[in-house]
Amino acid sequence: MPVYAYQCKNCGHAFEEHQSFSDAPLKTCPSCGEDQLRKKFGNVGVVFKGSGFYSNDK
Numbered sequence: 001m002p003v004y005a006y007q008c009k010n011c012g013h014a015f016e017e018h019q020s021f022s023d024a025p026l027k028t029c030p031s032c033g034e035d036q037l038r039k040k041f042g043n044v045g046v047v048f049k050g051s052g053f054y055s056n057d058k
């Protein structure tokens with residue numbers, strides 16, 4: 001099963017979720033409860049480090 005990386009645009013919470021291709025993408029952030037999750041393609045296995053990784057799409 002593929003692992004998808006998500007990050008919340010509201011609070012910056014990032015996590016990975018095991019989902020099948022047919023599963024609907026997650027929308028609601030488990031941290032802040034806002035529907036601001038963004039699925040990050042192509043970043044499976046990448047370690048997010050430092051700040052500023054999400055700072056350029058505000």
Ligand SMILES: [Zn+2]
Binds near residue numbers: 008011012032034
């Ligand atoms: Zn959030």
